[in-house]
Amino acid sequence: MTQIARTIQLVARPVGAPKPSDFRIASLPLPDPAAGEVLLQMLWLSLDPYMRGRMSEARSYAAPTALGDAPPSEAVARVLQSNDPGLTAGDVVLVHDVWRDHAVRKASDCQRLDPAIGPVQAALGVLGMPGLTAYAGLKHIGKPQPGETLVVGAATGAVGALVGQIAKLAGARVVGVAGGPEKCRHATEELGFDACLDRHVPDLGARLAAACPDGIDVYFELTGGDILHAALPLLNPFARVPVCGTIASYNATTPPPGPDQLPALMRLILTRSLTVRGFIVSEFAADRPEFLATMSNWLSTGKVRSREDVAHGLDDMVSAFIGMLEGRNFGKTLVKLAD
Amino acid sequence: MTQIARTIQLVARPVGAPKPSDFRIASLPLPDPAAGEVLLQMLWLSLDPYMRGRMSEARSYAAPTALGDAPPSEAVARVLQSNDPGLTAGDVVLVHDVWRDHAVRKASDCQRLDPAIGPVQAALGVLGMPGLTAYAGLKHIGKPQPGETLVVGAATGAVGALVGQIAKLAGARVVGVAGGPEKCRHATEELGFDACLDRHVPDLGARLAAACPDGIDVYFELTGGDILHAALPLLNPFARVPVCGTIASYNATTPPPGPDQLPALMRLILTRSLTVRGFIVSEFAADRPEFLATMSNWLSTGKVRSREDVAHGLDDMVSAFIGMLEGRNFGKTLVKLAD
Structure with a gap:
């Protein structure tokens, strides 16, 4: 029986913010899995800001998504059928794939997940790429020290929420910036940030200066834009600025x-x-x-919390992506395709 | 007998490029050296681009020169009279002082130089602050590797000439940028640079790209401006940019x-x-x-060469300073006050 995959294809390079018409849903038959291959049913797809970069043709660290192709996504998938001794039907795996609901992939591209450890979709967030981004960016570049001040924007997003919590565990004072009072309350009350400023309220520069009386020692750059401009004058001598995103400029068509x-x-x-x-x-x-060892421990002991913002089905994926780029998500953005 | 010091005072904060009228020469009597103090006759004063920064009130890493005060300068001086057992008349010392021809200073502020090692004024250049700037900036930040490409502007200046030569000793390919064909010839023929581009010739970006077919791994930033803009698009993944000067913008009055x-x-x-x-x-x-150990060895074995651009007397110091900021110097800028 031939499996049909529903997929979302990029059909036009977005000019500025992506529009629904830049994408289309298509149905494509999949080949039967050959020896060493497996048929996968996607359970969760990940949406991350870096995908916007791949939709442009500007030189970057990875080739752009070709028109007519599906954008990249990490996925958590169930093995429906296996032609490889290493995986069996029912296994749940992590795989770098694209925006689609089924796939035939080499078993060697799939990494088996242990559902006993926790929700499998954590492999796309707190225990996955966003988690490692926060962890390694602080370990190797940010290096927050006890008593230092760290500032991060997108403070309730997949990476920002973890940056702040890990820096708190390192003994730093943490000031976040997020969109709206609800997110700010979440950052201080649930995530333990010392302060969180609403980026929609005027005069961010003066408010950030007031919230950072000893200046800023680590500015973890996820956003660019107003938050960067507010942080720059406050940076202390020898401050570190890990740069892992500039989401405010991803949709820019011309320099400001x-x-x-x-x-x-x-x-x-x-x-x-x-x-x-x-x-x-x-x-x-x-x-x-x-x-993985450290973060699993932090999660199980309640030292780190994570929150997900879940869209349901491929039909909602494009609007979830557009919303994430506008900061409308509240937590790690995921698309749930199947139970 | 009271010693009179001739000194150059900053009397107006330069707006844009410094003008002669921003300075004045004054004569001030010096006190007799107290216990632990020495009377110094300055032999050489150093002129360095950082001094322009001290003439402005913008926040920086050091307090600005007050109006009416003399700008800072490292100096090589002869002890004329000593009230300290550690120094005797005739000793030659290095001292952080100001633009003047005589001074009374604590002996503990003076570091005795050994004239047997080489020309004493090297303590202001290749064996002094500019030398350590090049050496440490490469050791800790630039880290040029064999086969990598390094680019530096102000390629025949006090720091740039050493950056290029040290990077050559580390096995890197070195491309300089300098003002005029004579300096470029000096960089390639005397200093051993692989190439040197004249910044006064149009289309620096395309010429630098042609001179760096494998991109740039280390861009040692001394200048900012056109050279920075030419280098940026050529930077390879994981390139390092030590930033120790932005001379092109020092005289800027407004952002471009x-x-x-x-x-x-x-x-x-x-x-x-x-x-x-x-x-x-x-x-x-x-x-x-x-x-000091490494650079002395490189100098004595001819592996590193240095060149000086010498002005004579305090009366020529202001014009030498203005010229240096315009790139008119050819080598380390010094002012010789006495033999």
């Missing part, structure tokens, strides 16, 4: 108007001995075992 | 017109996993003994 602040940034980097360091999580793949 | 390239820089830092790290040489003071 002048004046050109680039020379001022270079001067700030010089006069304050700043370290500004970009990274892609794959650089720190070797930290994965240590990260 | 738009568009605002800051978000594009942050995106580049992210997508290429760049390390952009500002530093002030004092951070690496602990490297001084190792640096």
